[in-house]
Amino acid sequence: MATKQWKGRDFLAETDFTREEIETVLEVAADLKDKWKKGIYHDDILRAKTLFMIFYNQSLRTRNSFEAGMTQLGGHAHYLDPSKIYTPAMEGREVAYSTERVSDVARVLDRMGHAIAIRCYGDPVDWEYGGAHAMLREFAKWADIPVLNMEDDIYHPFQGLADAMTVKERFGGFKGVNYTMSWAYSPSVHKPRAVPQSAILYASMLGMNVTLAHPEGMELDPKIIAQCEQYAKTSGGKFNISHEFKDAVKGAHVVYPKAWCATPIFQAPVGQSDQTKTQQIFDQHKDWICSEKVMDIAAKNAIYLHCLPCDRGYEVTNGVIDKTSGTGWLSAAFDEAENRLHVQKAVMSLVM
Ligand code: CP
Numbered sequence: 001m002a003t004k005q006w007k008g009r010d011f012l013a014e015t016d017f018t019r020e021e022i023e024t025v026l027e028v029a030a031d032l033k034d035k036w037k038k039g040i041y042h043d044d045i046l047r048a049k050t051l052f053m054i055f056y057n058q059s060l061r062t063r064n065s066f067e068a069g070m071t072q073l074g075g076h077a078h079y080l081d082p083s084k085i086y087t088p089a090m091e092g093r094e095v096a097y098s099t100e101r102v103s104d105v106a107r108v109l110d111r112m113g114h115a116i117a118i119r120c121y122g123d124p125v126d127w128e129y130g131g132a133h134a135m136l137r138e139f140a141k142w143a144d145i146p147v148l149n150m151e152d153d154i155y156h157p158f159q160g161l162a163d164a165m166t167v168k169e170r171f172g173g174f175k176g177v178n179y180t181m182s183w184a185y186s187p188s189v190h191k192p193r194a195v196p197q198s199a200i201l202y203a204s205m206l207g208m209n210v211t212l213a214h215p216e217g218m219e220l221d222p223k224i225i226a227q228c229e230q231y232a233k234t235s236g237g238k239f240n241i242s243h244e245f246k247d248a249v250k251g252a253h254v255v256y257p258k259a260w261c262a263t264p265i266f267q268a269p270v271g272q273s274d275q276t277k278t279q280q281i282f283d284q285h286k287d288w289i290c291s292e293k294v295m296d297i298a299a300k301n302a303i304y305l306h307c308l309p310c311d312r313g314y315e316v317t318n319g320v321i322d323k324t325s326g327t328g329w330l331s332a333a334f335d336e337a338e339n340r341l342h343v344q345k346a347v348m349s350l351v352m
Pocket of ligand 1: 058059060159308
């Protein structure tokens with residue numbers, strides 16, 4: 001397959017890129033991380049360039065890794081709060097009404113900077129699933145400069161890249177790595193599903209042996225599952241679904257337990273989601289917590305991953321997430337958070 005040129009490309013979903021292109025991003029990220037660790041300046045890469053960041057939802061890691069990344073590359077990132085600008089609306093979507101349309105905002109920012117990054121995953125409850133991703137695609141249609149997805153309601157492509165980079169650092173590659181992405185209990189049912197969906201897409205694309213574990217009723221988007229099955233066939237990996245938490249963790253090299261929102265919420269029309277049923281599914285599975293005992297049944301050199309923020313005491317015990325050194329299994333959650341910086345710098349360097 002001919003390689004497309006990088007400059008000017010949007011980064012909206014991992015499915016828009018080939019495995020070879022994703023591996024290129026990971027190589028560039030490793031090089032930039034090495035420079036960062038050695039204190040070698042690389043601020044000539046995006047000198048005097050501007051990234052506009054629109055955040056419809058809050059953030060610690062995403063905002064700060066993009067801002068710090070732009071500074072390190074020699075450019076600047078502007079933080080745009082939708083409540084302080086003329087928030088773009090899409091008809092029929094649950095984005096606040098405003099006088100300016102996506103087409104207006106995209107074309108104005110396009111004249112002033114070098115990329116537009118957007119976070120919009122909505123409220124997982126009473127949200128038209130796919131509406132946020134459609135809005136990002138609309139931005140990309142109107143802007144000639146790259147549009148970057150900082151998490152929408154289907155994909156979190158930069159988080160998935162950081163997850164993959166962390167696995168590659170720990171295991172030297174992807175072949176033979178048993179990767180378990182599991183649902184975990186949380187007191188809140190308002191949990192987006194972009195993180196697990198991107199995690200399993202990357203893992204199956206890159207040839208890992210992927211197990212997706214969740215209670216019945218917590219299924220992810222069937223189109224994402226079909227894509228993972230397809231990736232596994234071509235990458236030499238495996239893709240399986242389990243409804244047993246501990247079975248799924250047994251022998252895993254990567255243990256990634258994370259709450260996400262239930263299928264009934266996504267299937268309901270906007271305004272009519274059945275939260276009672278969802279709450280029941282959550283309440284029946286409070287034992288889906290990543291404890292030390294659970295990690296003990298994983299591979300001896302296993303790593304614990306979480307995109308963060310995590311629900312301590314519910315999704316994971318302190319003893320697991322805080323075990324970042326020593327022998328046996330370890331938490332790599334903070335390496336994973338740091339790697340957001342490096343993968344985003346890699347993509348920005350390539351497309352901007
Ligand atoms: N993992 C992640 O995207 O974190 P933030 O919500 O803090 O940006």
